[in-house]
Amino acid sequence: MLLAFDTSSAAVTVALADPLSGEIVASSTTVDALRHGELLAPAIAAALETAGCTAGDLTRIAVGVGPGPFTGLRVGLVTARTMADVLGIEVAGVCSLDILARQSSLTLPVAVATDARRKEIYWALYDGPAADGSRRRLEGPAVDRPAEVAHVLSGLPVIGRGAVLYAEALGVTEVDVAEYPSAEVLATGVATGTLDVVEPDPLYLRRPDVTMSARPKSVLPK
Amino acid sequence: MSSNAVMANEPLILGIETSCDETGVGIVRGQTLLADAIASSVEEHARFGGVVPEVASRAHLEAMVPTIRRACETAGIKPTDVDAVAVTSGPGLAGALLVGVAAAKGLALSLDKPLYGVNHLAAHVAVDTLEHGDLPKGCVAMLVSGGHSSLLAVEDITEGVLPMGSTIDDAAGEAFDKVARVLGLPFPGGPYVDKAARDGGDRLYVTFPRGLTSQRDLERHRFDFSFSGLKTAVARWVEARRRDGEDVPVNHVAAAFQEAVCDVLTRKAIDACKDRGFEHLLIGGGVAANSRLRVMAEERCSAAGIAVRVPRPGLCTDNGAMVAALGSELVRAGKAPSPLGLPADSSMPITEVLNK
């Protein structure tokens, strides 16, 4: 059984699928940007129960590697890594923007833009779909202010939460329906080999925030 | 019955700790320590003079699987042998805690074993069972580190802990870090200040203030600590010296500062024991590794008829063994595990030993 999940967006999305056909046997999605840590494990347990199997039946794990808000993203990655290690199975990492691109039913090239907070978006550009539904990533993933990349994205249908939040700045004329990555699409794409697989390492795209501490301040009265 | 047979009946617990900058995975059977694997990101923080939360969280993710593997190898067990998984669910840095909690859930889920989300501070107390066996029926625990400075009354660690007092400003370990910086010593300050003091430092060279020890302060803050004034007094003293073009006797200042900290800590800890009628004082946290604190606590407690329990320095700092030790006590006491929806609670109250 293939277990897939993504925690790179405000959604916690989980799916169980046949590892060869990619046929979905259980899935769930909950949108709650602040509770990835609480929601993911119960959602996996519930999916296993719905499918009538146990963790021991898992043969492969697929996980979205972002980019996305770091804290939630890490919940998915550390869960995938520890489960896979103790079960002795492989983890397939997939760029979360690739998942979103696959969710588009359009036959055109598309752009993906997700919410990177701090008035920025994570974005990437994709070719039109091949016969098997796969899409080649042409640019990205990268993180920028919407205005800075508007010229790159202009004229393309834009998928993802970023398209909704920054429609005007991006000059979006056409918003595709998908706002968040779907674990069902992730599971099917990995099972059928139509999503590119990478190491399960987080795509942070930003350095950690560090407040440099200056020299000790004078404590003598002025 | 051989001791091995006894041991085999005891629960095998894996504990995960990620509340600050150490990724710790410990494995215990009953009260026997089998492994205590640690990966620290302290060097990545050193140049910032404090722990950077995002840097710590990233390091936890990278270190988690290798540290679990190392712990299992050292203990000579397979993950499937584990009877329960324990994890620090709070208090601590939210993002850092979350990595450990998610990893623990991944393990519990994969192994189909119960999950125990435990209190970091209570784990600092429980770790002593690995060194000295069952905790005494009733003791005062003094936890002193870079993150906490608390006096706790502990009757039964599996039931709860009663806070008696804590710092009203800086943690004791924080004061060590800040004074180290003033003296030009590296981060984290504790071990370096201790070493400088031992290198011929004169404890009586300067008398630095003892926070919250005046009669008036004792009325309101009998068991509370304050290290902010002490830290400022040291900084002032050093700066005045430098301004006058004089050398700063680092060893003497370190010793005198350390003396002030240890004096207040031991005085209040003993007073807390007397207040409760407890004959045992347990000391934990990174500052418990301080050599002067150990000696002074021994001397003063023995004079007061109080027995001191201090785990060895490696168990005093944050580690996975302490979490496994508390998990083991909870399993042995028959406590119900935490749900898979267990949150990471950065401000988990000390009265809560187990997150239900």
Ligand SMILES: [Zn+2]
């Ligand atoms: Zn601690």
